[in-house]
Amino acid sequence: MPEITLHVNGLEHRLDVPDRMLLTDALRQRLGLTGTHVGCEHGVCGACTILLDDQPVRACLTLAVQADGHRIRTVESVAPSEEELHPVQQAMRDCHGLQCGFCTPGIVMSLLALHEQEEPPGPEEIDETLSGHLCRCTGYRNITEAAHRALGCAGHAGPADAAGHEHEGAGR
Structure with missing residues (x-):
């Protein structure tokens, strides 16, 4: 089994993994990062999307060995703190x-x-x-x-109810 180094959410992890282990399995089973979900296992549904060197990729289509030495970000890294959402x-x-x-x-x-x-x-x-x-x-x-x-699209007015009234906190 090859030893790989994964840089996940700012931490370095050295793992011995089988050649055919999927990145989803390495993240979920080896590192306990269960926020990356496994849906279709064919790259269609997008539930397993992570950022690999800041690019979205399907972790169910990526072998763990392909991520060796690369930066990985999972959903666990998104919120700035436990009290604040991104x-x-x-x-x-x-x-x-x-x-x-x-x-x-x-x-x-x-x-x-x-x-x-x-x-x-x-x-x-x-x-x-x-x-x-x-x-x-x-x-x-x-x-x-x-x-x-x-993402701040121009012309965004925020969610409205059936009568056309904006909800509290909506809009800009």
Whole structure:
């Protein structure tokens, strides 16, 4: 078994792993980072999305040995503190952009990558990013609203009720 070094959420880990071990398994089973969810195991659903050298990747399609020496960020690293959420997480909460929460970590990681870009993403880029994630609970409206809010898209007015009234804390 090869020994690899994973730099995960700012910490270095040396692991002996089988050649065919998936990165999801290394993160979840070896490092106890269970926020990276395993959904379809075919790279379709996006639940396993992590950042590898600041780029979103499907951890279920990545072998642990491929991540040797690279920087990995998981959903466990996103919130600045236990008392404070990252703006992407806060928008998901404020806009009710989650239900069961299974897909949420992968969505948050993809949106985090957009949030950290030098140039702010446009609505089309946000929608394209979200199209790579499957959510079985929602109709995507609240997830999309949260993404646009967190990433500061022009023209965002915030979630409104059926009468067109903005909810408290919505908008800019």
